[in-house]
Amino acid sequence: MDGSRRSFLKETGLAALGVGCSLPFVGSACATGSAQEDTHGDSGSESQWAMVVDIEKCLDENVRRACVEACHRAHNVPSIPEPENEVKWIWTEEFDTVFPDQVHAQTAPAVKHAPILILCNHCDRPPCVRVCPTQATWKREEDGIVMMDMHRCIGCRYCIAACPYGSRSFNWKDPQEFIEQDENGEYSSEYPARTKGVVEKCNFCAERLREGLQPACVEAANQVEGGAGALTFGNLNEPDSEVKQILGERHTITRRVGLGTGPNIYYIV
């Protein structure tokens, strides 16, 4: 059923010379069709990477810090001191701001203020991709990663206005002097450093996946004591994948389901 719907979507897409589902109106019509059933992980991509975050295991500050540091080191994310200019790929926010629909007046303070790791959701129907005027951000067909071409980005920040999760950062200033360097002035990673004036965000470690590695945050969490399984990464279209198994057994939620974007970061409550 799942497969047949996807091929139906593909055919409609093909029928409209490949633009059908990317047009605003047709696109939402396609989305309505698939929204009638379970939409998660049904992006029309051949496969879809997804991540499961175990909220309880991530309560440990060491786990979270390891994730953030590993990611920001792996991608030369600058550490800009003033919050208004910050660039972030993965970071911590409180439960009630991450899941505004999951809290109420009587929610226990410990739950309300629980620290939650957040990153780009690599949505099934990403609003940022929909609005980008240059296709500098796009949903990768083969694995569903929302990619970003920092050489094509014109810095209009429309994608930031469109992202309902605040997952995107703009380089308000030249980031390069805020990137950690060793004594030889080398960056910690070979990942290209950005220039000012472009938008960036988590890329699900596309460069590491290519080498058969897990994303840096997942790897880092597993190495911390008590952090094993805090983050699980895998392919939603593989029935035996670990993420698929967890999602089939545990109570998981995603951010702001009502918007219909179909996030691929799942949280075990």
Added chain:
Amino acid sequence: MLQKAFTGGRNYWILLAVWSLLMFVGLLAYSQQLTEGLQITGMTRDVTWGLYISQFTFLVGVAASAVMVVLPYYLHNYKAFGKLVILGEFLAVSAVLMCMLFIFVDMGQPTRVVNVMLHPSPNSLMFWDMMALMGYLILNAVIGFVTFDAERKGAPSPKWIKPLIYLSIPWAVSIHTVTAFLYAGLEARPFWMTAILGPRFLASAFASGPSLLILLALILRKFTSFDPGKEAIQKLATIVVYAMVINVFFFGVELFTGLYSDMPHHVHHFQYMFLGLDGYGALRPWMWVGQVLTLGAVTLLLIPKIRRQEKYLVVLCVAVVTAIWIEKGLAMVVTGFIPSPLGKITEYSPTAPEIAITFGVYALGFFVLTVLYRIVLSVRERVQVT
């Protein structure tokens, strides 16, 4: 015809010098922005669009309002607008130029702006907005020059221009509708995601644009030989009244839906604007001034005795333009970002270089407008003499 731009009295050259000076200061600030990045503006991680995009939004309205003189003149053969039409079209030309420049100065990587053409993305409203604005600029420039050239020669306009004029009417509506869609299609920003945004944009445009045109026409009448005629000014005033009343009605509709439903993500934005949210309320005084100006202007404009006296009309037009500038050129864009999707309140206020760049862009627009209007006046003065 263009050489007429170099003829003009002392006042003309002083005016051009003032615009040039402002442009120069703006250029200096822009060169600082080019080297240091957009950090020199008041925009932040949470409020990612500010004064530039707000001015763009406001000026699209001014540009679109040319249709309010074009439509009666060409579709209804309303002759009283004969002298004003060209002013409206050239105002549109200068407003669209400013719009494009405001988008340009807002970009993080301005040298890559051609990417919008190189990688056309029909799913992005920004792509359509760029198309709509470019088309509108070309339409108005061509129509303006061709019809005016005919007027200069005392000949009728060539036939081929008629279809372009008719096309420019829906096109004017489209530029502001598409600009509204730019915002209204974002599920991330409930403040903008309302079907009334497009209609509201049009109503406020058709109030502010003609008000500005009245002011410009009266300024020209005071300092030059130009006379739009009393009837034309009064007809424009009537258009302003209707548009402003509809604008107030649309705002009420929006306010009702937002407040009566009492859903927090609707209420918060209005609360931020008018009352302040969690102790933050930078826009509050502006909003109330805007409301007083709006309601005051609408009430007084509705009274024919007051509207018909030009000394009062001028004041009311200034009030309308100011009120709508506060609404669109200040509050509408910024409030969409407050609070942020993560519930954070970061207030925005523009910095000195940002304001300098903004003035610079306006100065460029007014420079172009001054030159275009000078050409119109010189030609008409000569025609009158001979």
